[in-house]
Amino acid sequence: MVRSWYELPEYLTLRRVNGLRLSPDGTRLVAPVSGLAPDAKTFRSALWEIDVEPESEGGRAPRRLTRSARGESAADFLPDGSVLFTTGRQDPEAEPQDKPGPALWLLPAEGGEARQVASRPGGVGAFAVARDSGLVAFTSDVLPDSEDADSDASARKAREEAGVTAILHEALPVRSWDSDVGPDHPRHFVAAPPADDDARLGEPRDLTPGAGLALLDSGPALTPDGATLVTAWRVPTGRGATRHDIVAIDTATGDRRTLVSDPGYDFDGPLVSPDGRSVLVGRAFPGDYDGEPRDHTLWLVDLATGRGRDLLADHELWPRDYAFAADSSAVFIVADQNGRRPVFRIGLADGELTRITGDHGAYSALNPSPDGRHVFALRDAWDAPPAPVRLDADTADGEPVRLRTPGSEPTMPGTLTEIEATADDGTRVRSWLVLPEEASADAPAPLVLWVHGGPYMSFNGWSWRWNPWLLAARGYAVLLPDPALSTGYGQDMLRRAWGQWGPRTHADVMAITDAAEARDDIDSERTAMMGGSFGGYMANWIAGHTDRFKAIVSHASLWALHGFSAVTDHPPVWEREFGTPLARPERYERNSPHLSADRIRTPMLVIHGDKDYRVPISEGLRLWRDLLLHEVDAKFLYFPDENHWILSPGNARIWYETIFAFLDHHVHGKEWARPELL
Numbered sequence: 001m002v003r004s005w006y007e008l009p010e011y012l013t014l015r016r017v018n019g020l021r022l023s024p025d026g027t028r029l030v031a032p033v034s035g036l037a038p039d040a041k042t043f044r045s046a047l048w049e050i051d052v053e054p055e056s057e058g059g060r061a062p063r064r065l066t067r068s069a070r071g072e073s074a075a076d077f078l079p080d081g082s083v084l085f086t087t088g089r090q091d092p093e094a095e096p097q098d099k100p101g102p103a104l105w106l107l108p109a110e111g112g113e114a115r116q117v118a119s120r121p122g123g124v125g126a127f128a129v130a131r132d133s134g135l136v137a138f139t140s141d142v143l144p145d146s147e148d149a150d151s152d153a154s155a156r157k158a159r160e161e162a163g164v165t166a167i168l169h170e171a172l173p174v175r176s177w178d179s180d181v182g183p184d185h186p187r188h189f190v191a192a193p194p195a196d197d198d199a200r201l202g203e204p205r206d207l208t209p210g211a212g213l214a215l216l217d218s219g220p221a222l223t224p225d226g227a228t229l230v231t232a233w234r235v236p237t238g239r240g241a242t243r244h245d246i247v248a249i250d251t252a253t254g255d256r257r258t259l260v261s262d263p264g265y266d267f268d269g270p271l272v273s274p275d276g277r278s279v280l281v282g283r284a285f286p287g288d289y290d291g292e293p294r295d296h297t298l299w300l301v302d303l304a305t306g307r308g309r310d311l312l313a314d315h316e317l318w319p320r321d322y323a324f325a326a327d328s329s330a331v332f333i334v335a336d337q338n339g340r341r342p343v344f345r346i347g348l349a350d351g352e353l354t355r356i357t358g359d360h361g362a363y364s365a366l367n368p369s370p371d372g373r374h375v376f377a378l379r380d381a382w383d384a385p386p387a388p389v390r391l392d393a394d395t396a397d398g399e400p401v402r403l404r405t406p407g408s409e410p411t412m413p414g415t416l417t418e419i420e421a422t423a424d425d426g427t428r429v430r431s432w433l434v435l436p437e438e439a440s441a442d443a444p445a446p447l448v449l450w451v452h453g454g455p456y457m458s459f460n461g462w463s464w465r466w467n468p469w470l471l472a473a474r475g476y477a478v479l480l481p482d483p484a485l486s487t488g489y490g491q492d493m494l495r496r497a498w499g500q501w502g503p504r505t506h507a508d509v510m511a512i513t514d515a516a517e518a519r520d521d522i523d524s525e526r527t528a529m530m531g532g533s534f535g536g537y538m539a540n541w542i543a544g545h546t547d548r549f550k551a552i553v554s555h556a557s558l559w560a561l562h563g564f565s566a567v568t569d570h571p572p573v574w575e576r577e578f579g580t581p582l583a584r585p586e587r588y589e590r591n592s593p594h595l596s597a598d599r600i601r602t603p604m605l606v607i608h609g610d611k612d613y614r615v616p617i618s619e620g621l622r623l624w625r626d627l628l629l630h631e632v633d634a635k636f637l638y639f640p641d642e643n644h645w646i647l648s649p650g651n652a653r654i655w656y657e658t659i660f661a662f663l664d665h666h667v668h669g670k671e672w673a674r675p676e677l678l
Contacts, residue, residue, distance in 0.1 A: 005408065005410040006410075006413050006469055006470050006472075006473035007473075008470070008653050008656055008657065009653075011467070011470065012036055012040075012649045012652065012653060013035070013036050014035075014385070014407075014408040014410065015033050015034070015035045015406060015407050015408050016033065016034045016035070016043075016385065016386070016407060016408070016464060017031050017032075017033050017378060017385075017386045017387060017388065017405060017406065017407040018031070018032045018033065018034055018045065018073070018386075019031055019032050019073075019074075019075070019365055019378075020050075020365040020367060020376060020377065020378050020388055021075050021076055021077065021365075021367065022052075022367035022368075022369065022376050023077045023081055024077055024079060024081070024131060024370070025081065025370065026052065026369045026370040026371065027052060028049055028050075028052070028081070029049065029050040029051070029052055029367070029376060029388060029403075030047055030048070030049055030050070030065070030075045030077075030083055031047070031048050031050055031075075031388065031406065032045045032046070032047055032048075032072065032073045032074070032075060033045065033046055033047075033048045033406045033407060034046075034071075036649060040649055040650070041648065041649065041650060042648060042649065043647075043649065044069075044070075044071040045071040045072060045073050046064055046065070046066050046067060046068075046071060046072055047064075047065040047066045047072050047073075047075055047083065047085055047107075048062045048063065048064050048065060048406040049062060049063050049065055050062050050388050050403055050404065050405070050406065051403065051404060052369075052376065052390070052403070053403075054390065054401050054402060054403055054404070055404050059403060059404050060404070061404055062404055062405065062406035064406070065083070065107060066085070066087075066107065066114060068087060068089040069089065070087055070088040070089040070090075070100070071087065071088075072085045072086070072087040072089075072105070073085065073086055073087070074086045074126070074127065076127065076128070076129050077129065078106070078109075078129055078134050078136075078193055079129075079131065079132065079133075079134045079193075080109055080134075081109030082106050082107060082108050082109045083106070083107040083109075084104055084105070084106055084117070084127065084129065084136065085104075085105055085107065085114075086102050086103065086104060086105070086124055086125075086127070087102070087103065087105055088100050088101055088102050088103070088123075089105075091103070091116040091119070093116070094116075101119070101120075101121075101122075101123040101124075102123035102124050102125065103116050103118060103119035103120075103123070103124050104116070104117050104118040104119070104124050104127060104136070104138060104201065105117060106194065108197065115198075116200070117194055117199075117200045117201045118136070118138065118191060118200060118201045118204060120140040120142075120149060120152070120189070120204070121142075121149055121152045121153040121156055122140045122141035122142055122143075122152060122156075122184050123140060123141060124138050124139070124140055125138070125139040125140065125141070125186065125219075126138065126139045126219030126220065127139070127219075127220070128219065128220045128221055128222050129222070130222040130223065130224055130225060130226030131224040131274070132224045132225050132226070133193075133224070133225050133226035134192075134193035134226070135190055135191070135192060135193065135222060135226030135251065136190065136191050136192075136193060136201055137188060137189065137190045137207075137220035137221075137222050137229050137251075138188070138189055138190075138191075138204075138220070139186045139187070139188055139189075139215065139218075139219060139220065140186065140187060140189060140204075141184035141185060141186050141187075142184055142185065142186075142187050142206075143155045143156065143183060143184045144183070144184075144185070144212075147209075148206075149204075152184075159183075166183075167180060167181075167182040167183045168182075168183070169181075169182065171213055171236065171240070172240040172241075172242075172570070172571070172572070173216070173569055173570055174569070175569045175613040176216070176217070176569050176570070176613065177569065177613055177614055177643060177644060178611045178612065178613055178643030178644065179613075181213070181216065185211065185212055185213055185215070185216070186211070186215040186216060186218070187206055187207070187208045187209065187211050187215060188206075188207045188208045188211075188215060188220050188229060188231060188249070189204040189205060189206055189207065190204070190205055190207060190226075190229065190251050191203065191204040191205070205254075207229060207249050207251065207254050208249070208254075208256075213234055214233050214234045214235075215231065215232075215233070215234070216234055217232075218231050218232040218233070218234070218244075218268070219231070221270045221271055221272050221279070222251075222272065223272050223276040223303070224272070224274060224275075224276050225276060226251055227250065227251060227252070228248050228249065228250060228251065228272075228303070229248070229249045229251050230246060230247070230248050230249075230259065230270040230272055230279055230303075231246070231247060231249070231270060232244045232245070232246055232247075232267065232268040232269070232270065232281075233245045233246070233247040233258075235261075237263070239572070240571065240572055241572035241575075242572070243263070243265070243266050243286075244266045244267050244268050245258050245259075245260060245261040245267060246258075246259045246260040246261075246267045246268075246270055246279070246281050246301070247259055248303065258306075259279065259301060259303070259306050260281060260299070260301055260306060260308060262283075264285065265283050265284060265285055265286075266283070266284040266286060267281045267282065267283055267284075267299065268281065268282050268284070269281060269282045269322075271322065271323070271324065272303070273324045273328040274324055274325075274326055274327070274328050275327075275328040276303070277302065277303055277304070277328070278300055278301060278302060278303060278324075278328065279300075279301045279303050280298060280299070280300060280301075280322055280324065280331060281298075281299045281301060281308075282296060282297075282298060282299070282319060282322075283296070283297050283298070283299040283310070284296050286573065286576045287498070287576045287577055288576070289499070289576065289577065289578075289579055289584070292491070292495070292498075293491065293494040293495055293498035293577075294456065294494070294576070294577075295318075295491060295494075296318040296319065297310050297311070297312045297313070297318075297319070298310070298311045298312050298319045298322060298331070298333060298346075299311070300331075300348065311331060311346050311348075311351070312346075312353075314351075315353060316490040316491050317333070317335035317336075317337065317344070318335055318336060318487050318488075319333045319334070319335050320333075320334050320335055320336065320341065320364070321333065321334045321363075321364050321365070321366055322334075322366065323366040323367065323368055323375075324368065325345075325368050325372060325393070326368055326369065326370045326371070326372050327372060328348075329347070329348055329349065330345055330346060330347050330348055331345070331346045331348065332344070332345055332346075332356075332366050332368060332375055332393075333346065333366075334362075334363045334364060334366065334377075335488070336457070336458040336460060336486075336487040336488030337355075337488045338430070338488055338489065339360075339418070339430055339431075339432060339458060339459065339460050339482055339488065340359075340360050340361065340362060340460050340488070341361070341362035341363055341364075341458070341460050341461060341488075342355050342356075342357045342358075342361070342363065343355070343356050343357045343363045343366065343375065343377065343391060344356065345393065345394075354396050355396060355397060356375070356391055356392065356393065356394070356395060356396060356397070356398055357391060357397070357398060357399075357400065358396075358397025358398060358399065359381075359399060359400065360381055361379045361380065361381045361384075361400065361461075362379070362380050362381055362460045362461030362462070363377045363378065363379055364377065364378045364380075364386070365377055365378040368393065369393075372393060373392070373393055373394075374390050374391060374392065374393055375390075375391040375393050376388065376389070376390055376391070376403075377389055377391060377400075379400050379402075380461045380462035381416075381460075381461060381462060382416050382432050382434065382459075382460075382461065382462065382468070382480065383412050383416045384409075384462065385407060385408060385409075385410070385462045385464075386407065386462060387402065387403075387405040387407050387409070388402075388403040388405055389401060389402055389403060390403060410469075412469055412472075413436065413437055413469055413472055413473040414434060414435050414436045414437050414439070414469065414472040414473075415434075415435045415437070416432060416433070416434055416435075417432075417433050417435065418430060418431065418432060418433065419431055419433050419512070419515050419516060419519075420512075420515065421511040421512045421514065421515035422511065423484075423507055423508045423511045424507050424511065425496070425507075427484075427492075427493070427496065427508070429481060429482070429483055429508045429511055429512045430481070430482060430512075431459075431479055431480055431481035431482065431512045431515075431516070432459060432479075432480040432481075433477065433478070433479055433480070433516060434468040434469065434471075434472050434477060434478040434480065435472065435477050435521065436472040436473070436474075436475050436476065436477060437472075438475065439477055439521040439522070440521050441520040441521055444519075444520065444521050444522050444523040445475060445476060445477040445521060445522060445523060446475070446476050446477070446523050446526035446527065446528070446667050446668070447476070447477045447478075447479060447513075447516055447517065447522050447523065447524075447526070447527040447528070448468075448471055448476050448477070448478050448479070448527070448528045448529070448530060448663065449479045449481075449509065449513050449516075449527065449528070449529045449530070449549075450466065450468065450478060450479065450480055450529075450530050450531060450535065451481070451483070451505075451509060451529070451530075451531035451534070451535035451538040451539065452480070452482070452486070452531075452534070452535050453531075453532050453533030453534045453535050453536075454485070454486075454487075454533070454534050455485040455486070455497075455501065455505070455534035456485060456486075456487055456494070457486065457487055458482050458486050458487050458488045459480040459481065459482055459486075460482075460488065465645050465646065465647075465652070466532065468480065470656060471660075471663075474660060474664075476663070476667075477516070477521075477522055479512065479513065479516045481508070481509060481512040481513075483497075483505045483508035483509050483512070484496045484497035484504045484505045484508050485497045485498075485501070485505060485534075498577065499577055499578065499587050499591075500587070500590065500591060501534075501537065501538075501541075501591050502537075502538075502541045502545075502590070502591045502592075502593065503590070503591075505538055505541075506538070506541055506542060506545060509538065509542070510546070513527070513548075526550060526667050526668070527548065527549055527550060527667075528549055528550050528551040528552065528553070528663050528666065528667050529542055529549045529551075529552045529553070530552070530553040530555070530659070531553070531554065531555065531557070532555035532556050532557070533555070533556050533557070533558075533614070533615060533644065534558070535555075535557075536554045536555050536556050536557025536558065536615070537557050537558040537559075537593065539552050539553065539554035539555075539557060539604075540554055540557050540558070540559055540593035540594075540623065541593045541596075543593070543596075543600045543602050543604060544593055544595075544596025544597065544599045544600050545596060545599070547601045547602055549602050550602070550603075550666045550667045551602065551603045551604070551605070551662060551663055551665075551666035551667060552602050552603070552604045552605070553604070553605045553607065553659055553662065553663075554604060554605070554606050554607065554623065555607040555608070556607070556608055556609065556612055556614075556615045556620070556644050556645075557606075557608075557615065557619060557620070557623065558593070558615055558619055559592075559593055559594050559619045559620075559622055559623040559626070560592055560593075560594040560619065560622055561578070561581075561588045561591060561592040561593075561594075562581040562585075562588045562592065563618065563619070563622070564615070564616075564618075564619055565578065565580065565581055565588075567616045567618060568613075568614060568615065568616065569613040569614055578591075594622070594623070594626060597626040597627070597629075597630055598630055600627065600630060600632050601632070602632075603632070603633040603634065603662075603666050604627060604632060604633075604634045604635075605634070605635050605636075605637060605658065605659065605662045606620055606623055606624050606627070606634060606635070606636045606637070607620075607636075607637045607638075607639075607646075607655065607658075608620030608621075608636075608637075608638060608639070609638075609639040609640075609641075609642035609643050609644065609645075609646065610638070610639065610640045610641065610642070611641060611642060611643040612642075612643050612644045613643070613644075614644045615644065620636070620638075624636040635658075635662065637654075637655070637658050639651055650677075654675055654677060654678065657675040658675050658678065661673050661674070661675060
């Protein structure tokens, strides 16, 4: 157990489990695990094997399977137990002038040296394996007029030699998160499995020539026999907006048919049943300006007919992850619920919903076992980083059996508890509260309120980027509420603040802060506030509507909504709730924090990354300028090469160090101390 991990140098060295995949025979688990690279400037991922038995039943210690300077990720299995994975490592059999890019590699089931089995000029992205036939489907980016790999490589070389980086756009989106869209776009390819121990995959066949933007952010799914590929397909709906249908493509002929389509909904994340007869897809209602807020459910589709039904028609659960039972008789899902993210089992014959985990964990990466007895998953919580566990597939409210993990198992420097409050409209608002070890009535801890991003999410699991225990180790209590717009509390929690983010969420957050400050182990005279993305929006809103906080940290925040609406990476999604500033200005005028700039008196630390395309840097720059114009005690921490999140180890450390210094100065009254490397 690691006890000093909450010191920043040690924190950055902790290993992090980022996924989980079970072999077809149910005997092996493989997980990508990231850790600090030798140069300490990046994080690097490797594949580890995890025993399916816990230590008490003879389970072996995890063992590392891969090592390379570029790292490995996204593992899956061929029918013979060989492991497929993606990596950008150099192929020793490639020509010296070839630049390595993301490619598919194979690690033999019996062990030995990994080898490259598929590559493309545009790299390899998401991939899937047909359980029985071993056919491999993968995504690769292709320039618009390229007909094959050679022409694609030639076109890329011509652009590079001519010094051309321009991209001509004819539709949205232009950017996504931290990446430019284009000039190449994704297509789906299929290839036969290797013919022998030395062979590559068969010659890849392009199933989606001319797809254009249709496959952005869409991965392939395959039937067990490999005869059909199922994928989401982006469909333009006018004025720059799109929706997603689900299509089925014959892998032999390339013939495509629309499987699921509805003008009022988006469908994505297809998963084919083990018997090859059904497809699970997420169905999303994007929300209506004058009507209901957004909603999500799980849709079961007959692959032959396209007929579908809602598996959660009687429940207000948003499925975040899902998997079929091995015999196709049931579905396992995870969904936010009351500050947790449990695993549920849905019987497909009777529709019965059973929660199979009863603890406070947040689960992901579901892998039902072939014998039907267990579900292997990753479990995390605010007091535990992600780690592999085994669940009983049939027990209601069961406890996880922990497997030996290649990740870190730190001991928390404090305690985790829950509190509740009643908002002014009578709604229950609950929150996690992280308390430092020394907090007591005799030594009350200063409080830092955090508001989560999204906003359609829940504060229910571990975060490497925003870790409250690093503050707890420095004597701060951290409040982690789920106010209006949080998921896991039913649709009414969204209806309360649909189109009125600022006033309603502010009232909820103040109510739960009052409840925390009323505790005798909290120092109500020393409170601060932090938030990122939507939480940053709320930081800005709170700054203009109360002076109760000693300091406020605003990360990647929305400030002037009328300007943000057109420059965010997916404007139509935003406009479903807020409309456009010219046509429907009311919600912008009611909800934009910048309109209260002249009322801000609280010291503020503004943080923004220049590569943030979800909340562009223009928001941070204007916020910073407005604070200066109104002579607010403020600082601006700017990251030229980071995005919506601060991901590199060095910058992550500076992020925390600057926040610690800012809070210590304004909450504790310590002299301001600029972090050493700034």
